[in-house]
Amino acid sequence: MGRNKRRSRQELISQHEKWLQCLEEYKTNVYYTYQPTINGDFVEQNRTNRKVQLHPANRLSISDLEINTFHENRFLLCRVITKCAKSVALSTVIEDPEGDAERISMYNWLPKNTIPASGLSVDQVSKLLPIGTIIAVQNPYYKIGEDGFSLIRSDYPDQITIVNPNDSLLSEIEWESDKEEASKNKSKTNKNKTADDYRLYGNKYFEMSDFASAVRMYSLGVELDPRNVTLYANRAEAYLRSRQFEKSLMDTEIALKLDPKHLKASIRKGKALLNLKRYEEAVNVFHELLKRPKSRNSFDGQIRREVEQFLKQSEMMNSENKHGEYDYVNIINEFLKQSEIVEDFCEQDWVHAGGPRLNHADYISGAIELKQGGAKGRKWVSKQDIPQHTLLMVSKAFEIVFEQETPNFFILGNKIQTDISYLIPPIAQKLRDEPELGHEIYQLHVGPDMTPGKDLDEHLLKTVDIKRIEKLLLYNAFQQDNGSGSLFKRSSTTDVDINGLGLWLDPSYFNHSCIDTNAERIYLGDLMFIRAQRAISKDEDLTFSYVSPIFAYEKRAHLLEKFGIRCKCRLCEIERAEPLEIHLRRRKILEHFGSHIVPKIFLEQEIYTYELFLIIKALENMISELSSLRKEHDLDFSSIMLVHALDKAYSLTGNTSKSVSILQKIYELLKKHNMYEHSSKFALSLALQHSRLGQMSPAKKLFNSGLYEMVAPIIGDFAINISQNRTKALRIAEKLDPAFIFEARYAGLV
C-alpha cells in the first residue's frame, strides 16, 4: 500500500498550499494537455449523475470511502478547509464532521474553453467555494490519483450541493475540529469571556478587513448578551462591508428596537436600504437623521456631512429609479474619472484603476411590460405608443468583469479574452452572501437542457448552482465590445477603451433581431441605458441586436448560434437564401479587405503614395462589386467599413471631393435603419469634408445632425437648434471624442 494510504490533515493542507503557490507564481505557464470525452466534458466514467436525497441515513464519512469505488446513492458531508485551486479540476481539501480530511477534485466547474489554466487568480477561484463552505458531495468516487495518493473525485457540479449553515441537515451535526478549537481556546486564558471581549475581538478582525471573522466574533458576543446594541450595530457594519445587505438591515433593525436613537445603527440602516434598492425608505432614514439636534450623540461635523451626502445620493437614486431622471453630464464625468489610468507605484507601471462601476439606480419605464410569448420566450412589450429616443430602461450590471481586471494572457500566441468563467466566481459569491438574489437570476433563460427557473422550488432558488450560473451566462451575458452599444468605441481618438463582460438582469429579456430593431442600448461603465431607437407603436415586441448587423452573415450566425438563435430577421432570411457563389465571393472580398487593406489604412502601417492610389482603385472596385452582389440595396451593410477606409484613403491623398458622394450614400443607409452609433460618425466626417471644400452651409447642417445622432441615444430627444441644448450636446460630444470636436472647431463648425 505505502503511498496509497490516506494522508494526515496537516500533510494535505501543506501539499495543497504548495500547489496554490505554484499556481499563483506560474499562472498560465502551467499548460495541461487534455482529452475531453465525446460530449466535451471531463467525465471519467459514464457514471450516473442521479440526485441523492440529502438525508442523514445516506451520509458517508471519509473513513467509509473505499478506493476505486463509486459510492452510489450516498453523499459525503464536508467542509472546505483550504482555498480552492483550479487547473483542469477545481481542487481543495475538505474535512468531515468526524475531523478526517481528504482532498477533492471537482471537474466541470468552469467552462471547457477556459482550460488549459483559466487565468483566474487563486483568490478569484476561491470565491467559488470559500473556506468554511459546507458541501454535500453526492455519489462520491474515491480513487488513487496520478501521484499515488487518494482523492475524492466529482464530475458534475450539480452533484455538489452547498449546504446553508441553517439547514436542518446540520442540526444534529457537531464538527470535531470545532470542538477541538473550542477546547483549545478554553484551555488558554480566555475561560470567562464576556460579550465585550468578543466585541473587541470582532473590532480587531474588522480593522484587518476580515469581515467574516468579525461577524463570527460579534455573533459569539450576541449569544452571551442578546440585548447588546453595540454588537448588533457593529455586526451590521461588518455585513455591509461583506455586501450582505439583508443581514445588515436585520441587525440594524434589532439594534434600533433596543435603542431607537442609536446613531450608527440608523446610518447603517440607511446604507443597507440604499444597497437593497429601497431608495425611498433610505431617503426617509437619512432625512429623519438630519432632523436630530446637532449636538446629540456627537452628531455633527464629519458624521453629519456624511449623512447629508447619503441623503443626497438616496434622493438622486430615488428620482432616477422613479422618474428616469439621470444627470448624464455628471455620469459621463464619473465614468471618465473612474476609467483613468493611474500609476501603480509597486509595479512601477501605469494601470487602470479598476472598472468603472457607477453608483446609480435602475429604472424601468411604465410604457413597457414583460410578457410571456411564443417561440422566443419572454419578451418586453410596449404598452403604449412610445416616441423615438424615449428612455425605456436603465440597468446596473448584476455583475461585471472589465478587461483590465483580468490578466491578459497569451497562450500559444492567442490572447485569452474575458469569458464567462471570470463572472462565475463573483456571482457564486454574491448568491452565497445573499441567497434571495437567486430568485431573480435563476429566472433567466438557461437553454433547453435545464429546468426553467419558474419550475424550481423555493429551496433550489436559494442554492448556489454553478452549472446553472454557467448556462445562464452563456445565454444572457453581454460583451460590451460586440459591435454595438460601446459608446466610447465610436471614437478612435479617446483614450477610454474599457470593455466589460457582464450580466444585466432586466435587459436580458429583450430578444434579438439583426435589423428592424426598435430599441438600442449604450453602456456607461456598468450601466446599460436602453432607449427607443425609433417611434414604437403599442404592443410591439421590443428588440435590440445582440450582434451588429454590420458583421458578415457567417460571423453573426456563429455568434447567434451560441444563444441558440437562428435569426429570422429580413437580413438573415435574404442572406441565407443567397446562392453559395455570392456568399463565397463576398467573403473573399471582405477577407481581402481585412488582411490587406485594414492594416494599411487603419493600423497605420507605412504606406507609399503609389500604394495609396492602388488601394483606392481596389476599394472602389470592391465596393462596386459588393453592391452588385446585393440586390436589396437598402440592406447592403457589407461595404460600410470599406467606405470608411476609402474615405480615409482619399483624405490621405488630400482629395476630399471624391469621398463626399460615397459617404453620403452610406450615411443615408445607416440613418434609414436608425443606426446612430455609426451614422453619427459618417455625418461628422461628411461635415468635415464639406467644410474642406468650402461648402459651409451643408457642413454645418451635417455637423448638427451628427451631433444630435451621437448625443440623443444618450440623453434622449432634444431640439438641437436651441443654443442651450447644442452647448450641452457639445459638452458631451467633447468628452466622447475630444479630437473630433477640436477638429470641428478648427474647421469653424462649432
Ligand SMILES: C[S@@+](CC[C@H](N)C(=O)[O-])C[C@H]1O[C@@H](n2cnc3c(N)ncnc32)[C@H](O)[C@@H]1O
Ligand atoms: C437573453 S435571452 C432573451 C429572453 C428570452 N426570450 C427569455 O425568455 O428569457 C436570449 C434567448 O432568447 C431567445 N431569443 C432571443 N431572440 C431570439 C430570436 N430572434 N429568435 C429566436 N430566439 C430568440 C433565445 O432562446 C435566446 O437564447
